[in-house]
Amino acid sequence: MTATTTPAPRAGRREWIGFTVLMLPLLLVSMDVSVLYFAVPFISEELRPSATQQLWIFDIYGFVLAGLLITMGALGDRIGRRRLLLLGATAFGAASLLAAYADSAATLIAARAVLGVGGATLMPSTLALVRNMFHDARQRGTAIGIWTATLTGGIAIGPVLSGVLLEHFWWGSIFLINIPAMLMLLLLAPALVPEFRNRTAGRFDLVSAVLSLGALLPVIYGIKEMARDGVDAGRALAVVAGLLVGALFLHRQRTRAYPMIDLALFRRRGFAGSLAVNLLAMFALVGFAIFTTQHLQLVLGMSPLRAALWSLVPSLAVGGVAPAAAALAQRVERAYLIGAGFGIAVLGFLVLTQVTPDSPLWLMLTGASVYAGGLVVVMSLVTELVLGAAPPEQAGVASALTESSSELGGALGMAILGSVGAAVYHREVLDGLPAELPLDARNTAQETLGGALAVAKGLPAELGDGVLHAARYAFTDGLHLAAYAAMAAMLLGAATALVALRGVRPADPAAVTAEPTGTPMSSVSR
Numbered sequence: 001m002t003a004t005t006t007p008a009p010r011a012g013r014r015e016w017i018g019f020t021v022l023m024l025p026l027l028l029v030s031m032d033v034s035v036l037y038f039a040v041p042f043i044s045e046e047l048r049p050s051a052t053q054q055l056w057i058f059d060i061y062g063f064v065l066a067g068l069l070i071t072m073g074a075l076g077d078r079i080g081r082r083r084l085l086l087l088g089a090t091a092f093g094a095a096s097l098l099a100a101y102a103d104s105a106a107t108l109i110a111a112r113a114v115l116g117v118g119g120a121t122l123m124p125s126t127l128a129l130v131r132n133m134f135h136d137a138r139q140r141g142t143a144i145g146i147w148t149a150t151l152t153g154g155i156a157i158g159p160v161l162s163g164v165l166l167e168h169f170w171w172g173s174i175f176l177i178n179i180p181a182m183l184m185l186l187l188l189a190p191a192l193v194p195e196f197r198n199r200t201a202g203r204f205d206l207v208s209a210v211l212s213l214g215a216l217l218p219v220i221y222g223i224k225e226m227a228r229d230g231v232d233a234g235r236a237l238a239v240v241a242g243l244l245v246g247a248l249f250l251h252r253q254r255t256r257a258y259p260m261i262d263l264a265l266f267r268r269r270g271f272a273g274s275l276a277v278n279l280l281a282m283f284a285l286v287g288f289a290i291f292t293t294q295h296l297q298l299v300l301g302m303s304p305l306r307a308a309l310w311s312l313v314p315s316l317a318v319g320g321v322a323p324a325a326a327a328l329a330q331r332v333e334r335a336y337l338i339g340a341g342f343g344i345a346v347l348g349f350l351v352l353t354q355v356t357p358d359s360p361l362w363l364m365l366t367g368a369s370v371y372a373g374g375l376v377v378v379m380s381l382v383t384e385l386v387l388g389a390a391p392p393e394q395a396g397v398a399s400a401l402t403e404s405s406s407e408l409g410g411a412l413g414m415a416i417l418g419s420v421g422a423a424v425y426h427r428e429v430l431d432g433l434p435a436e437l438p439l440d441a442r443n444t445a446q447e448t449l450g451g452a453l454a455v456a457k458g459l460p461a462e463l464g465d466g467v468l469h470a471a472r473y474a475f476t477d478g479l480h481l482a483a484y485a486a487m488a489a490m491l492l493g494a495a496t497a498l499v500a501l502r503g504v505r506p507a508d509p510a511a512v513t514a515e516p517t518g519t520p521m522s523s524v525s526r
Contacts, residue, residue, distance in 0.1 A: 010136045018192030019133060019143055022126045023150045024181045025089060029119040030154030031161065032061060035174050038162045038304055042171040049105035056109050059224070064116025065123070066407040067217040071209040073124035073400025074260040078204050080197040081125045081132070081396055086186060088121025093182035100172030111175075123151075127399035131387045132196045138330055141384050145322030148380040152285075152372075156315040163305035198393035202258025209260065211249035216404065218242030223411040226419075261397055271389040271398075273500025274382040277338060278402060279409035280493035281378040284345060284371070284486040287413020291352075291421060291479045292368050298449045299357050299472050313365045318373040322380035334381050335501040341381070342494035344374030349483040349490065357472040371486075378493065379406075385504060420485050421478035425449065428477045432470030434463055441467075449475045 036043075036058060043049070049057060076084040091114055099111035127147060134140035165173045222238035253259040266272045296307035329337055348371025355364050383402055390398035429446055437445070441459070445452035445467055452471030456464035 010139060014192060015133045018189070018194075019130070019146075021185060021188045021192055022085075022129060023146065025092070025122050025185050026126050026147065027150050027154040027157075028178050028181050029092070029122050030151045031158035032115060032119065032178070035158040035162045038159060038166050038308075039171045039174055042166065043108070046171070047102065047105045047108060049108075053105040053109065057105065057112060060109055061112045061116045061119070062407075063217055063221060064113050065119045066220050066404065067213045068117060068120035069124060069400040069404050069407070070212045070216070070261065070397065071400075072120045073128070073396040073398075074209075075204055075396075076121070076125050076128060077198045077394060077396040078202075080195050081128050082189060082193050082195040083197075084121050085125040085129070085193070086189060088118045088125065089182040089185045089189075090118075092118030092122065093179050093186075096175040096178035096182070100175040102172075123403055124396055124399040127383070127387070127402070128395040129193060129196070131390075131392055131395040131399075132194055137388070138327075140387075141326030141329055141380075142323050144384045144387065145324075145326040145380040148376060148383060149318075149320075149322045152376065152379070153315050156312055159304070159308040160312060163308055196392075196395075200393065205252075205256065205258070205260050208249060208252055208256070211245055211252060212260065215242050215246035215249050216407075218245070220407060220411050223408075223415045226415050261401070262394060265390055265394065265398065265401075268389045270385050270501050270504030273496060273504075274385040274389065275401060275405045277493050277497050277501070278379060278382045278386070279405045279412075280489050280496070281342075281345075281375045281382070282406045282409030283413035283416075283489055284349075285375045285379075285413070286410030287415075287417035288349075288352075288371070288482065288486055290414065290418060291482055292364065294449060294475070295355070295364060295479065298453060299475060300361065310361070310365065311368075314369040314372040317369040318376050321373050321376045325377040325380050326384065329381055329384075333502065334385065334504065335497050338378050338381050338497040338501060339494040341374040341377030342490045342497065344377070345371040345490045346374075346487050348372070348374060349487045352483045353480045355479065356476055357469075374490075378497075382501075385501065388505065417482045417485055421475075421482040422448075424478035424481050425471075425474045427474075429470050429474035432474060434466040434470075437463065437467065445471060 040054065040058075043057065044054065072084065072088075095111045095114035095118060099108055099115065102108035102111055127144075130140065130143050130147060134143050161177070162174050165177070218238040219242035222235045222242065225235045225238075250263070253261050253263050293307065293311065296302050296310055297304060300307075302310065325337060325341070348367050348369070351363065351367030351370060355367065386398050386402045387395055425448075426446055429452065430442075433442055433445060437455075437459075441455045445455045449471050452467055456467040456471075458464075459467065
C-alpha cells in the first residue's frame with residue numbers, strides 16, 4: 001500500500017504551554033552544573049569535607065549525567081519519553097531535598113549522584129519530546145532554538161542565583177529551588193505533554209547500558225582531570241580504558257538485533273557531521289569560559305558575585321539569537337548559516353586577542369558576546385539537524401548523542417585550551433617575575449594566576465606589584481594563544497559544516513508521511 005502525504009499539523013496553544021512546562025526543569029538541570037560555585041565555603045564550614053570529597057561534590061553530578069545520557073535516551077524510547085521524564089523529575093526532586101538537608105559530605109555526594117541520574121533522564125527526554133510535539137519544521141526550529149538558549153542560559157544563571165540565595169538563606173536553599181519546578185512538571189506534564197514510545201525497539205539491553213557508562217565515564221573523567229591537574233599515567237590510562245570499552249560497546253551494537261544505538265543513524269546524511277560540528281562548538285564555548293571567568297575575577301579583581309553578574313552579559317546579549325537563526329534557516333541554506341556562525345565566533349575570539357590587563361571591561365564582554373552569539377547559532381541549527389535526521393522513534397537516542405557530544409566537546413575544550421593557556425603562562429611568567437623573588441614564592445607564582453595573587457599579598461607593595469604585573473600579563477598571553485586555538489577549531493567547524501551538511505535539511509516542513517494501516521512504528525497518546 002502506498003504511503004500518503006498530508007500537511008504537517010501545526011502545534012497549538014496546548015503544545016506551547018506544555019513546551020514551557022518542559023523548559024523550567026531543563027533550566028534547573030543546566031543550572032545544577034554551576035550552582036555550587038559560591039556555596040563551597042558554606043558547605044566546607046558545615047560538613048567539613050576532605051579535599052577529595054569536595055572535588056566529588058563538584059564533579060559527581062556532571063560525571064553521572066554525562067555517563068547516563070545515552071542509556072536514558074534509549075530507555076525513554078522504549079518505556080515512554082514522558083514516563084521517563086516523570087520518573088526523572090521525581091528522582092531529581094527527592095535528591096534535591098536530600099542534598100538540601102545533607103548532614104555529611106558522603107550524603108551530599110550521594111545526593112548529587114542521584115541528581116545526575118535525574119538530570120540524565122530530563123535532558124534527552126525534553127529534547128526528544130520537542131520532536132514529537134512540533135511536527136511543523138518551522139515551529140520545531142523555533143522550539144529547538146528556545147531549548148538551546150534555555151540550556152546555555154541555565155549554566156550562566158546558576159552562579160548568580162546561587163550568590164543571591166546565599167546572601168539571604170542557608171546553602172541548602174540552592175537545592176530546594178528545584179522542588180517546586182519538579183512538582184509543577186509532575187502535575188502538568190501528564191495533561192500537556194504527549195507520550196511517545198517506540199514499540200519496535202526490542203528489549204532494553206542492560207549490558208550495552210553498562211558498556212556505554214564504562215566508555216563515557218573514564219574518558220570524560222580522564223580528560224577533565226588532565227585539564228585540572230595535568231597528564232599522568234593514571235589519567236591517560238582512564239581515557240584508554242574508556243576507548244577500549246567504547247570499542248566493545250560499538251561491536252555489541254553492530255551484532256545485536258535490537259541495539260541500544262542503531263549505528264545506521266550515522267549513515268544518515270548529516271547526522272555524524274552535525275554531531276562533529278556540535279562537538280567543536282562546545283569545545284570553544286566551554287573550553288574558553290575559564291579564561292573569561294578568571295579574567296574578570298583575577299585580572300580585573302572582581303568579587304565572585306560581581307564577576308558572575310557581568311558574565312551574564314553575553315548570555316543576555318545573545319538571548320534571541322537561537323530563535324532568530326531558526327527563522328532565518330527557513331530561507332537560507334543551514335550549512336551556510338552554521339558556517340557563518342563559526343565565522344562570527346572567529347571574530348569574537350579575534351577581539352579577545354586584543355584584551356590586556358589594562359583593557360576596558362567592554363572589550364572582553366564584546367568579544368565574549370560575539371563568539372557566544374555565533375556558537376549559539378551553530379548549536380541550535382545542528383540540534384535541529386540531528387533530530388531531523390533521526391527517525392521520530394529514535395529521537396531519544398539522537399538527543400542523548402547530541403548532549404554526549406556536547407559533554408565530550410566541553411571536556412576536550414577545557415583540557416586542550418586550558419593546557420595551551422597554562423603552558424604559555426608557565427613560560428611567560430618566569431621571564432617577568434622580579435629577580436629578587438624567593439624561590440618558593442617564584443615556584444608558587446609560576447603554577448597558576450591564583451597562586452601568584454596569593455604570593456603577592458604577602459610581599460612588600462613594590463615587589464607584590466611586580467608579581468601581579470608579570471602574572472596578569474602572562475595570563476593574558478595565554479588567553480591570546482587559547483583564542484587563536486579556538487579560532488582554528490572554529491575554522492575547522494565551518495569547513496566541516498560546508499562539506500558535510502550542505503543540502504541537508506531536517507524533516508520536510510510541509511508534510512509528514514502517514515504510515516500505511518497495519519504497520520505502526522510507534523505509539524503516541526495523550
